[in-house]
Amino acid sequence: MLVRAIALVALLVVATLAYLWWNRRQGVVRQVEIPGALTPADLGAARGARATLVQFSTPMCAKCPPTKALLVRIAAEYPGVVHTDIDAEQRLDLARRLDIMRTPTTLLLDADGVVVARMNGAPNESQVRSALDALPPGPDYSI
Amino acid sequence: MSTSNDVQIDPRGYRVGALITFVLAAVALVCGSSVAGIVLTAVLVALFIPGATVGPQATLQSFLFRHLIRPRIGAPATTESFRPPRFAQQMGLVMAVVALVGAIAGSSVVFYIFMALLTAASFLNGVFGLCLGCELYLLFKRTTTRAA
Numbered sequence: 001m002l003v004r005a006i007a008l009v010a011l012l013v014v015a016t017l018a019y020l021w022w023n024r025r026q027g028v029v030r031q032v033e034i035p036g037a038l039t040p041a042d043l044g045a046a047r048g049a050r051a052t053l054v055q056f057s058t059p060m061c062a063k064c065p066p067t068k069a070l071l072v073r074i075a076a077e078y079p080g081v082v083h084t085d086i087d088a089e090q091r092l093d094l095a096r097r098l099d100i101m102r103t104p105t106t107l108l109l110d111a112d113g114v115v116v117a118r119m120n121g122a123p124n125e126s127q128v129r130s131a132l133d134a135l136p137p138g139p140d141y142s143i
Numbered sequence: 144m145s146t147s148n149d150v151q152i153d154p155r156g157y158r159v160g161a162l163i164t165f166v167l168a169a170v171a172l173v174c175g176s177s178v179a180g181i182v183l184t185a186v187l188v189a190l191f192i193p194g195a196t197v198g199p200q201a202t203l204q205s206f207l208f209r210h211l212i213r214p215r216i217g218a219p220a221t222t223e224s225f226r227p228p229r230f231a232q233q234m235g236l237v238m239a240v241v242a243l244v245g246a247i248a249g250s251s252v253v254f255y256i257f258m259a260l261l262t263a264a265s266f267l268n269g270v271f272g273l274c275l276g277c278e279l280y281l282l283f284k285r286t287t288t289r290a291a
Contacts, residue, residue, distance in 0.1 A: 004173045008262070011172075015263040019271050022278075060280040062154070062227040088281050092288055095281065103281050 027123030029131040034098070037113035042094065043084055050080030051135050052109040053128075056088040056095060061103040063122040071106065074128050080111075081132060110135065151222035152200050154272070157231075159212060160204030161269035164190065164235065168262040176251040184246060184258065187239040194232030198225040202232070227277045231268060234276035235261060 040046050043054060053071050057064035068085050075083040088095040088103060098107065101120070108117040108131050117131045164187065171183035193201040238261040245253025267273040 001173060001175070004175055008169055008172055011259055011263055012266055015266055019267055019273055022273070023271075056281075058277075058281055058284075059224075060227045060230045060277045062223050062274055062277060065224070066221070089284055092285060095285060101282055102278050 022121075026121035027119050027127045028121075029117055029119055029123070029127050029134075031117050031134070032115060034115040038107075038109055038115065039113060043086070044091075045084040046082065047109060047113055048075075048080050048082035048111075050078070050111055051132065052113070053081065053083040054107040054109060055083065055085045056091075056098075056100045056103055056105045056107075057085055058087065058089045058103045064104045067104040067106070067122045070123075070125060071128060074125065074132070078132055108132070108135075150198060150200060150225040152198075152205075152225045152228070153208075153213065153219040154221065154223045155216070155219055156205050156208040156213070157199045157228040158269050158272055159208045160194075160199060160202055161231075161265045163204045163207070165262065165265035165269045168258060168265055172255070172258045172262050176246040176254040180254070180258075181243065181246045184239055184243045184254075187261070188236065188243055191232055191236035191239055194229065195236040197229075199228040199232060200225060227274055230280065231264075231274050231276045235265065238264070 038047075038054070043052070053075055055064070055068060055071055057068065064085075068083070071083045075081045086094065088100055094100075098115070104122055106119045106123060106128075107115050108119075110116045117134065119127060119131065123131075167183055167187055167190075171180045171187065174180035174183060190203055193203070194205075199205055238257045242254050242257035242261065245251070245257065264275045267275055
């Protein structure tokens with residue numbers, strides 16, 4: 001019984017370390033280069049004139065609805081940036097093509113639809129803003 | 144499944160429920176595949192059934208939360224869909240059933256593996272709010288659904 005109790009403590013230590021590792025990676029903005037653009041047909045939605053936040057969700061994802069609310073709110077502050085939410089379970093083709101492993105995963109597309117950054121897991125507000133602020137400036141005219 | 148109506152639940156409730164599951168699973172793990180361990184595993188299976196079929200709002204743990212804890216801490220700041228935790232309860236039920244069958248069939252290896260999985264998953268859910276099954280859900284779908 002002592003051996004099993006020690007094994008239990010070891011199990012919980014390993015689980016805690018795994019959680020801390022997972023949590024540190026959550027939402028981190030990674031600049032990526034994926035050749036080829038995602039068309040509006042690929043997305044099933046229109047792209048933004050400057051950038052598009054493409055969020056992958058599933059119905060079994062507890063953090064997806066709050067992430068969607070965050071991304072929609074921030075996208076509204078940036079002219080030409082739109083948010084679109086894709087049910088990865090319905091679009092496994094796209095999930096495989098873009099190597100989506102967990103939800104939410106958010107891709108940032110530039111004006112041409114090319115993936116320039118990705119955030120695996122739920123990002124916080126400053127992570128989303130830093131991803132958008134790293135974009136090239138929009139067209140130098142305003143309405 | 145997606146056609147049924149959504150139910151919004153108090154996320155603190157299922158975390159309390161996961162902590163109760165964790166305590167029972169940890170004790171069962173320490174007891175080993177003995178009579179006490181088997182009885183505790185059977186109790187876990189029974190506790191998982193309402194959560195895995197109806198949803199986490201139907202479990203004994205959530206009943207205890209609603210009547211003993213919720214009145215003292217007030218309404219939640221946010222609510223969540225019942226679907227992710229119901230999926231977690233289904234995963235928990237599968238692990239508990241396999242552990243129980245393993246123990247009864249005399250395979251203590253099967254019992255220890257699945258009880259350790261159950262203990263770790265309920266620990267992460269209860270203590271950190273991480274739903275392991277939900278994290279792996281898309282990966283599971285990707286590997287089990289053939290490309291069109």
